[in-house]
Amino acid sequence: xxxxxxxxxxxxxxxxxxxxxxxxxxxxxxxxxxxxxxxxxxxxxxxxxxxxxxxxxxxxxxxxxxxxxxxxxxxxxxxxxxxxxxxxxxxxxxxxxxxxxxxxxxxxxxxxxxxxxx
Amino acid sequence: xxxxxxxxxxxxxxxxxxxxxxxxxxxxxxxxxxxxxxxxxxxxxxxxxxxxxxxxxxxxxxxxxxxxxxxxxxxxxxxxxxxxxxxxxxxxxxxxxxxxxxxxxxxxxxxxxxxxxxxxxxxxxxxxxxxxxxxxxxxxxxxxxxxxxxxxxxxxxxxxxxxxxxxxxxxxxxxxxxxxxxxxxxxxxxxxxxxxxxxxxxxxxxxxxxxxxxxxxxxxxxxxxxxxxxxxxxxxxxxxxxxxxxxxxxxxxxxxxxxxxxxxxxxxxxxxxxxxxxxxxxxxxxxxxxxxxxxxxxxxxxxxxxxx
Numbered sequence: 001x002x003x004x005x006x007x008x009x010x011x012x013x014x015x016x017x018x019x020x021x022x023x024x025x026x027x028x029x030x031x032x033x034x035x036x037x038x039x040x041x042x043x044x045x046x047x048x049x050x051x052x053x054x055x056x057x058x059x060x061x062x063x064x065x066x067x068x069x070x071x072x073x074x075x076x077x078x079x080x081x082x083x084x085x086x087x088x089x090x091x092x093x094x095x096x097x098x099x100x101x102x103x104x105x106x107x108x109x110x111x112x113x114x115x116x117x118x
Numbered sequence: 119x120x121x122x123x124x125x126x127x128x129x130x131x132x133x134x135x136x137x138x139x140x141x142x143x144x145x146x147x148x149x150x151x152x153x154x155x156x157x158x159x160x161x162x163x164x165x166x167x168x169x170x171x172x173x174x175x176x177x178x179x180x181x182x183x184x185x186x187x188x189x190x191x192x193x194x195x196x197x198x199x200x201x202x203x204x205x206x207x208x209x210x211x212x213x214x215x216x217x218x219x220x221x222x223x224x225x226x227x228x229x230x231x232x233x234x235x236x237x238x239x240x241x242x243x244x245x246x247x248x249x250x251x252x253x254x255x256x257x258x259x260x261x262x263x264x265x266x267x268x269x270x271x272x273x274x275x276x277x278x279x280x281x282x283x284x285x286x287x288x289x290x291x292x293x294x295x296x297x298x299x300x301x302x303x304x305x306x307x308x309x310x311x312x313x314x315x316x317x318x319x320x321x322x323x324x325x326x327x328x329x330x331x332x333x334x335x336x337x338x339x340x341x342x343x344x345x346x347x348x349x350x351x352x353x354x355x356x357x358x359x360x361x362x363x364x365x366x367x368x369x370x371x372x373x374x375x376x377x378x379x380x381x382x383x384x385x386x387x388x389x390x391x392x393x394x395x396x397x398x399x400x401x402x403x404x405x406x407x408x409x410x411x412x413x414x415x416x417x418x419x420x421x422x423x424x425x426x
Contacts, residue, residue, distance in 0.1 A: 001141050020258070025141050035331075036389035039324050040396065052384050056331070059299030060384075063306060063327040065320060088303065110142075110240070 001026060001109055003068055003091060006047065009109055010095040010102045012070060015082045017091030021067060028114030031103050035060045045114025049102055053077045055084050062088040072099045129259050130252075135217050136210040138251025139231045139241035145170040146179055148198035152187050155179060155197050168230035168239055169201045175230045175239050177201035208243055209234045214252075221245060273312065274348045284312070284346040290330060290357075292339035295383065301342055302327035312346060318419050321397040322351055325415050328390045329355045335380050336360075337411070350399075353415040362405040369395070369403075 004022040007014060014022070026046035032038050033051050044065045050057060053075045061069055068091035071077055077094055085092040095102050112118075146155050146167045159165060159181060166180030179201040187200055208217050208229045217229070231241040274282055286308065288301035306323040314322075326342070333340045333355060340357030367373045368391045376386025395401050398415045405411035 005142075025136075027136065027141075033384050034387050034389075035384035036328070036387045036393060039328060040389050040393040044320075054383055055296065056299055056383060056385070059303050059327070062303045063299070063323045110238075 012093040012095040015092040133214040141241045143242035178205040207232045286344045288342045290333045298334040325394045325397040355413045358410045361407040
């Protein structure tokens with residue numbers, strides 16, 4: 001499944017992202033709101049699901065090499081955050097679904113945990 | 119020219135089956151009729167599919183099975199009767215180069231790709247998909263290579279001196295969450311330009327980011343220094359206070375003195391220092407309350423930077 005298809009699966013609105021990135025296959029995902037947890041334990045999943053919309057969320061992804069972020073629960077995303085994501089070449093999308101529901105839908109479509117040991 | 123060939127070969131050896139396979143392939147069910155299967159091939163313009171029952175690949179059926187069935191004029195039957203049962207499969211984590219050899223040796227046109235262990239179908243691989251997938255990956259690698267052309271990755275070879283070191287510093291502003299993390303993301307890009315190996319950059323970037331966030335959250339600001347030498351990178355973070363009460367405690371995962379507003383931003387879980395330690399080859403933390411803190415992190419890059 002491509003990133004675009006995965007995002008369509010959760011009816012996400014894409015805020016920024018190049019075609020090249022959107023058309024590349026995705027297999028792993030992780031969810032979390034604890035930035036340290038993401039840095040320490042999650043490795044580099046293809047997609048990060050999160051409820052945080054701070055610029056540190058984007059920078060955390062830039063630092064850990066995560067290339068796409070799905071914001072859940074339709075949290076408002078400031079234009080400056082979108083701009084930062086663009087600068088860092090990170091795909092940013094937002095869905096109305098909850099963290100649980102969005103994760104579940106992606107799991108059903110074959111995406112798996114990017115965390116070792118799961 | 120030779121170096122370029124070596125690069126291409128190295129690149130090919132890194133690719134896994136899952137990097138190029140087509141995901142979500144069309145499948146047939148064993149109880150589906152051959153007539154339906156024929157329609158699937160025609161409508162989808164494909165020439166074969168895995169046969170899947172209860173999530174497991176139990177066979178392969180292709181146009182080569184369909185043609186004799188059509189020409190013989192025999193009665194319609196389920197796919198199960200005409201398929202090749204228990205087909206050879208490839209694994210998602212298998213090296214692509216091995217898969218290509220398997221194509222060569224068997225003469226098969228397509229392989230189902232399954233996950234090792236669970237045996238669940240993950241994709242399909244044909245020679246056409248391999249070529250398309252490799253071209254896409256190469257285009258991307260080429261772009262990255264172009265960026266590498268004008269980056270500073272040869273600096274240590276181009277400059278001669280008894281001792282070589284690049285020294286970069288950043289001022290870190292305390293309590294400023296707008297800027298927090300910018301030094302580390304910029305530094306990550308710098309390290310890329312300097313041709314440091316990606317896995318080492320990853321560790322450095324995480325250690326640096328955790329240290330930067332600590333400085334922003336807990337201090338009134340400080341300075342981050344990076345010393346990049348051919349065989350090691352040192353990160354030194356100094357602040358002027360307030361210092362750490364109990365160093366042994368901050369080394370323990372889960373210990374935190376963070377205020378609620380810090381936790382709301384996703385920080386302050388008490389993972390910072392332990393995480394830095396995990397990323398570092400060597401770490402020193404010196405602090406006395408009221409005096410400030412100095413954190414030193416060493417990461418050895420060895421001789422295996424990309425430039426070499």
